[in-house]
Amino acid sequence: MISRVAVTLFASAALVAAHGTVTGVVIGGQYYRGADNWASPGNKESPVRQFPQDTGYVKYQDVTWNMDIACGKEGYKGTPVVAKAPAGSEVKVRWGGDQGKDGKQWPHCEGTHVVYLAPCTNGDCRTFNPKDALWFKIYEAGLDPNQDPLQCPDGHTAWPNKGRWAQNIPFEQDSWFTYRLPKTIKAGQYLMRHELVSMHSAHLRGEPNGAQYYPSCIQIDVTGGGNAQPQGIPATKIYTEEDGILDIYKKSMTYKVPGPPVFKDDGSAAPAPAPPAPTSTKPASTSRPTPTNSKPVTTSVYVAAPAKPTGSKTCKPKRVKRDLHEETQELYDRALAGAHARRAHGDRTGHSF
Template sequence: MAAVVVPLFLAALAALSGPVLAHGGLNNYTVGETWYRGYDPNTPAADQVGQSWMVQRPWASIDPIFSVDDKHIACNDPGSPPTSYIPIQAGENITAVYWYWLHPVGPMTAWLASCGDGDCSAVDVNEVEWFKIWEAGLLEGPNLAEGLWYQKAFQNWDGSPDLWPVTIPASLKPGKYIIRHEILSIHIENKPQFYPECAHLEISGAGSAFPPKEYMKKFPGAYKADDPSIRINVYGSEDTMNYTIPGGPVWDG
């Protein structure tokens, strides 16, 4: 494994070469005190793809995906596989690190997909079945447009990274998995913006549980274009507080 224990403020120095405006993206991961490098779309791919430290599927740019039927909604574009895994025990937190994120409105979800008995690098991310392990949306009012969403609450404005912790279900059976983090921004009327990134995990533990079929989704396929939670005008919604996060229920073990 290419894990390196690095203080986060040192990791921040590497991020300064990236853009400081626009959307942002998932650049690093931490498990406990161990920091894992992710992909940087502003650095030549040849310097990153195939490197022994790479745990994240590369993503081409910070631009969003607009269509629920786009094949890149699974793990972004190009989504080519990494060569390494993040080791983590079921029940532990994995924290996604964003060095900047500016959008304030919309839900955030985290998903897992089992790679079966094989290597995750051979998995087609459009064919595997994903199950949701975490979600957060509107935290408090007064309404969808002006309320506090988790997407805004996890942001920092002091130069420190935006940290998104997710717990791997403690009862999950061990194996190789892909983790998928997605931010869905709905701040523009009827023009949803999807921001997915994926990494490879080697999950250990004594669990034996696995979600039943009703939790399983494919990307594309998990979302419908006419879903009122996706194709929405938060500024003109008559229902000022209720919001259903798309993608079905969370499986927490």
């Protein structure tokens, strides 16, 4: 007879691949398809860099040394598309997964939503390596203590206490996350790092628990704007390992989104000189160094809830370009749906998913 432990371990292993990808973005009123988790022909039509094959996350133990935390382990190479992005314009990003009534929604409810920018210092994001990037934060949303949690796509309530996580909000908006670009930053090409940090297993240490970091990078060309050139930091300086451990199931808690403060888009900050482009061509580190005790600055708790994307015709790609994507997306959705059978979001025994 197969033991309950064996069945649980098998289900957990299957669910490692059952997370999600960015399936679409709207930038400056223009819709772009998202990126697949394989080298599909459709990826060449997207400003979103490719996702890992397993659609998996960066582990909390790796955030201080592994450059995968910048754009994911498949996000080092660029894509041919750089999206035009007027300074101050609205951006919408849809994360798809295997949850919800249609089985295509982002699966996690508890966690943060943060956005960073990094100038492509070589002048061309299509060839820019994110290990050379210096990131500044433009948006963050964490836990709003003044709101009640919403129901999650799989039917469970996001968490047992008062408060609403940023990842809980888009379930009423077809998994779209919405924010605005700064209006005062200098024009030019940037990598836009859109990240979800899921906290449902952050109350336990060790593999496969802790916070789950899902970075995605989108290539944009900011037009208009001002003269602001915010100082940035390497992706491996955004978090500490301890940021990935937090018991969100306590009866009461407050939460500050880790990382540097959000850039003040009011023109008050003096422009910082653009850093020189690093010349190193070494691959990202694959060995873990001795951890340090340094901890980055923490900032405010919550940013206003994003608005639901409209049905504007400008948000839809031409049909001729969507046929191939729909076929590949169907195959991907069916694969994710198979892993959904034994998802255990309500299980607080320590299993990750």
